[in-house]
Amino acid sequence: MTDISALVADLVAESADADSLVADLPAERWAASTPAPGWTIAHQVAHLAWTDRQATLAATDEEAFADTVEQAQANPTGFVDLAAEAWSQQDPAELLVEWRRGRNELAQALVNVPSGQKLPWFGPPMAAASMATARIMETWAHGQDIADTLGVRREPTARLRHVAHIGVRAMGFAFQINGLPVPAEPIRFELSGPDGDTWTWNDEGAANRITGPALDFCFLVTQRRHLDDLDLTVVGPVAEQFVRVAQAFAGLPGGGRKPGEFQ
Numbered sequence: 707m708t709d710i711s712a713l714v715a716d717l718v719a720e721s722a723d724a725d726s727l728v729a730d731l732p733a734e735r736w737a738a739s740t741p742a743p744g745w746t747i748a749h750q751v752a753h754l755a756w757t758d759r760q761a762t763l764a765a766t767d768e769e770a771f772a773d774t775v776e777q778a779q780a781n782p783t784g785f786v787d788l789a790a791e792a793w794s795q796q797d798p799a800e801l802l803v804e805w806r807r808g809r810n811e812l813a814q815a816l817v818n819v820p821s822g823q824k825l826p827w828f829g830p831p832m833a834a835a836s837m838a839t840a841r842i843m844e845t846w847a848h849g850q851d852i853a854d855t856l857g858v859r860r861e862p863t864a865r866l867r868h869v870a871h872i873g874v875r876a877m878g879f880a881f882q883i884n885g886l887p888v889p890a891e892p893i894r895f896e897l898s899g900p901d902g903d904t905w906t907w908n909d910e911g912a913a914n915r916i917t918g919p920a921l922d923f924c925f926l927v928t929q930r931r932h933l934d935d936l937d938l939t940v941v942g943p944v945a946e947q948f949v950r951v952a953q954a955f956a957g958l959p960g961g962g963r964k965p966g967e968f969q
Contacts, residue, residue: 713838714813716865720842721809724754724849727858728802736798740851741930741963745790747855748801750848752793753786755805757844758812761837764825765815771826778828783958812841829956842868843954847928854930854968862900862921870897870920873927873954874907884951884959889944897923914942916949927954929962935969 728736728751736748745753763771778785796804816834824831832840846869853860874895878888894912897905897920905920916923918938925931926938926949933949940949953959 710817710835713835714816717838717842718813720845720865724845727852727856733798738855740855742851747852748794748798749790750851751801751805753790754845754848755808756789756793758808761841762812762815764827765819768826775828839868839872843872847930850930864899864901866920866924867905869924870905873923873952876954877948880951880953891944893945893948914945916940916945927952929953929960931968932963932965934965
């Protein structure tokens with residue numbers, strides 16, 4: 707059984723890591739453009755704060771969350787951007803307080819979800835553990851956008867395993883959202899964690915394989931680095947196709963990053 711308390715602790719730690727990037731940032735720097743087109747640092751934090759708020763509603767007030775889903779269905783391609791824009795208009799100090807308060811409420815809400823209960827979401831319902839893992843992934847990815855904007859290199863942690871796990875499990879979705887048939891052949895993933903551990907998924911005898919640093923794989927599936935800039939070994943036609951469409955996040959495929967954009 708998944709230890710929800712451990713997952714939530716990792717979410718709290720990942721959020722604190724992202725927080726450290728902006729905690730002492732002058733207000734004017736919140737307007738700096740990030741690698742995500744049209745998004746400033748304020749947009750990045752606003753998006754995290756807004757999504758944490760929605761996740762809390764999903765865990766504590768399904769009726770209120772259903773109202774948000776109805777609004778999203780009326781504008782499925784622009785709803786998230788509109789929310790980020792609206793929340794980004796807050797004073798940076800107020801937005802930071804809102805983000806901190808909201809993620810603390812989410813952490814408490816997730817550990818209180820009864821075992822076996824599924825939470826509603828914009829896609830299929832998910833368990834509290836899946837929600838926590840998804841929030842870790844997104845917090846890490848948007849934290850990376852902020853770090854790249856500020857020219858900060860973050861030290862990778864074992865929390866990357868959660869990001870990698872979503873990237874592996876979202877393989878079928880990545881093919882489908884790109885209009886491709888889902889392959890029947892599995893891919894063997896062998897990733898080296900920052901502490902020297904090897905993280906693996908699927909049969910070691912699979913003909914298709916992806917190996918390399920877990921950090922690089924996480925960059926790939928969150929589309930925060932171009933494939934050409936990653937130290938990944940890709941073997942087999944299915945694996946070669948996957949690395950060109952991989953995404954750990956829901957929604958339409960993103961634009962990714964250009965080769966050599968970050969060195």
